Amino acid sequence: MPEYKVVNPLGRRAGQRKGHVRHARTLDGLTIGELSNNKFDPEFTFQEIEKALLKRYPTIRFVSHREFGDTYGSRETDVIESLPEKLARFECDAVISGNAG
Amino acid sequence: MSVTIAIGEGFTRSVKAIGAQAGLDLKVATYPGVISTHERETVARNIENVLVEQIVRHLTSDEAPEQAIAQGSSSADRDIVFAGTFEAVNQHFYDRGWTDGLPVVPPTVEKIEAFLRFTDRSPDEVLGVMHPSLAQATIWNVAVNGVMAGCRPEYMPILVAIAEVMADPRYGLKHGGSTPGWEAMIILNGPIRDQLRFDCKQGLQRPGNQANTSVGRFYRLFARNVPRFLPGSTDMATFGQMFRGVVAENEEACAEFGWAPLHVARGYEPDDNVVTITSARTGSDPFTTAGESPERHLEMIVDWARRMIEPYQSSRGYVESHVLVLTPVIVSLLARAGYSKADLAEHIKKHATVTARYYEWHMMLGDHHTPGTTLAGLVEQGSLPREWHLSDDPDRLVPLMLPQTDWLIVVAGDPLRNRSCIYRQNFKQGYATSKKIQLPKKWGALLSS
Numbered sequence: 001m002p003e004y005k006v007v008n009p010l011g012r013r014a015g016q017r018k019g020h021v022r023h024a025r026t027l028d029g030l031t032i033g034e035l036s037n038n039k040f041d042p043e044f045t046f047q048e049i050e051k052a053l054l055k056r057y058p059t060i061r062f063v064s065h066r067e068f069g070d071t072y073g074s075r076e077t078d079v080i081e082s083l084p085e086k087l088a089r090f091e092c093d094a095v096i097s098g099n100a101g
Numbered sequence: 102m103s104v105t106i107a108i109g110e111g112f113t114r115s116v117k118a119i120g121a122q123a124g125l126d127l128k129v130a131t132y133p134g135v136i137s138t139h140e141r142e143t144v145a146r147n148i149e150n151v152l153v154e155q156i157v158r159h160l161t162s163d164e165a166p167e168q169a170i171a172q173g174s175s176s177a178d179r180d181i182v183f184a185g186t187f188e189a190v191n192q193h194f195y196d197r198g199w200t201d202g203l204p205v206v207p208p209t210v211e212k213i214e215a216f217l218r219f220t221d222r223s224p225d226e227v228l229g230v231m232h233p234s235l236a237q238a239t240i241w242n243v244a245v246n247g248v249m250a251g252c253r254p255e256y257m258p259i260l261v262a263i264a265e266v267m268a269d270p271r272y273g274l275k276h277g278g279s280t281p282g283w284e285a286m287i288i289l290n291g292p293i294r295d296q297l298r299f300d301c302k303q304g305l306q307r308p309g310n311q312a313n314t315s316v317g318r319f320y321r322l323f324a325r326n327v328p329r330f331l332p333g334s335t336d337m338a339t340f341g342q343m344f345r346g347v348v349a350e351n352e353e354a355c356a357e358f359g360w361a362p363l364h365v366a367r368g369y370e371p372d373d374n375v376v377t378i379t380s381a382r383t384g385s386d387p388f389t390t391a392g393e394s395p396e397r398h399l400e401m402i403v404d405w406a407r408r409m410i411e412p413y414q415s416s417r418g419y420v421e422s423h424v425l426v427l428t429p430v431i432v433s434l435l436a437r438a439g440y441s442k443a444d445l446a447e448h449i450k451k452h453a454t455v456t457a458r459y460y461e462w463h464m465m466l467g468d469h470h471t472p473g474t475t476l477a478g479l480v481e482q483g484s485l486p487r488e489w490h491l492s493d494d495p496d497r498l499v500p501l502m503l504p505q506t507d508w509l510i511v512v513a514g515d516p517l518r519n520r521s522c523i524y525r526q527n528f529k530q531g532y533a534t535s536k537k538i539q540l541p542k543k544w545g546a547l548l549s550s
Contacts, residue, residue: 006190007245009249009327010327011239011326013235023159045148096103
């Protein structure tokens with residue numbers, strides 16, 4: 001039976017693993033940015049997340065997803081490109097991104 | 102630091118796989134169940150009782166990041182990764198998720214080199230970095246996957262153009278693992294159609310003709326092996342579908358009736374060879390239209406456009422590029438009445454209307470908007486043009502499609518059958534993108550040899 005010597009069909013990886021991010025001990029006093037893909041009722045879900053988090057950490061400050069724009073919509077590229085500047089401007093310590101689905 | 106909210110276990114797998122491939126320390130909080138099927142009371146309870154604890158844990162604990170799933174190749178292009186019989190090679194590839202489930206032609210260096218003879222470009226040339234794998238699309242891996250798909254070496258220039266579309270950010274392949282599970286619609290124009298024996302007539306998309314079939318298969322294999330869209334992780338297709346055979350346009354019929362072939366309508370020269378790819382979530386019924394009056398045909402085409410396009414698409418600002426495939430017998434009737442392709446596209450957009458009452462009812466049914474959203478509100482905030490709210494009459498007619506919507510009208514299929522078909526595109530995911538096919542300098546000599 002003939003034997004075939006074959007190569008793999010995948011592409012070479014171009015990306016590099018980013019460094020591990022250290023986390024906060026508490027969320028109190030932190031600023032959390034909200035990113036939305038405008039799916040699954042984000043106004044309501046972020047409102048409920050804020051309420052639930054504030055019960056636990058009353059001094060969290062939230063930056064609404066409306067400040068960043070819709071990462072799913074037709075302006076996706078612009079919205080994503082503007083993120084680093086906006087996250088810095090709003091002094092966000094953390095981001096909650098939702099709702100992936 | 103960040104946490105992503107994923108809906109259910111499936112999306113959690115997907116987010117983790119994509120994050121890991123991108124090398125991101127991505128933490129995922131999983132919403133339990135299918136949020137779209139939950140009323141607000143249930144959503145609030147799940148956020149309070151289940152989701153927020155996960156969000157807090159991910160933001161405050163110093164957990165080690167998950168290990169990346171190595172989806173790219175770590176071997177050099179020409180490294181032999183396996184040797185064995187046809188069956189053993191296929192089993193090896195299948196076990197690693199490198200096939201589409203059908204037997205593949207073993208990609209030996211000799212076969213790959215036969216493909217490379219049909220391009221003047223370097224095998225190392227990088228066509229782009231593809232998401233979600235962040236792997237490079239190269240001339241080499243185009244050839245490898247072309248071999249595997251059962252293509253002939255002379256198809257190589259077309260395969261390269263297809264990969265160039267896939268690597269073009271405007272095409273939006275990075276969203277190719279979305280839940281509609283769309284598949285590419287590859288449209289071919291130019292003299293290469295006959296040189297490589299692509300079929301443009303009766304049954305052109307049925308498996309059987311090597312050119313149409315194997316090039317369609319190539320797209321899906323390449324999508325699987327280079328960007329690495331894998332069902333169960335990075336490919337979240339709800340159902341999924343088979344690859345589509347290439348649609349080559351019947352340019353002779355276009356010429357006979359004075360219609361521009363698709364590539365000319367998109368700005369290319371008639372003698373250019375061009376690949377145009379657009380996503381298609383699904384095709385319509387191959388619907389029948391009848392009569393000698395063009396109006397009867399147009400009415401039915403518009404009616405099918407109305408059936409295929411949903412109100413939520415324009416309500417969310419989707420600019421799309423749908424496809425209408427017409428057979429020559431229908432084109433003859435429309436052309437005789439003075440319609441060009443552009444006229445037809447405008448006619449569809451103008452006449453595919455629905456009542457405002459239906460539009461609002463439908464756009465709210467599928468969880469596409471915050472409760473309470475209205476057409477008046479969308480117009481007021483600038484999300485829709487004013488044509489969507491010229492009055493408060495709920496029975497007024499409003500357009501289904503935004504004015505920028507593109508219609509790719511293609512002439513193909515059984516020349517003497519009065520059926521047409523509409524393919525619904527998927528927003529920025531697989532937006533219609535064209536590439537000119539670059540032929541090697543010695544194309545003629547290579548073909549004759």
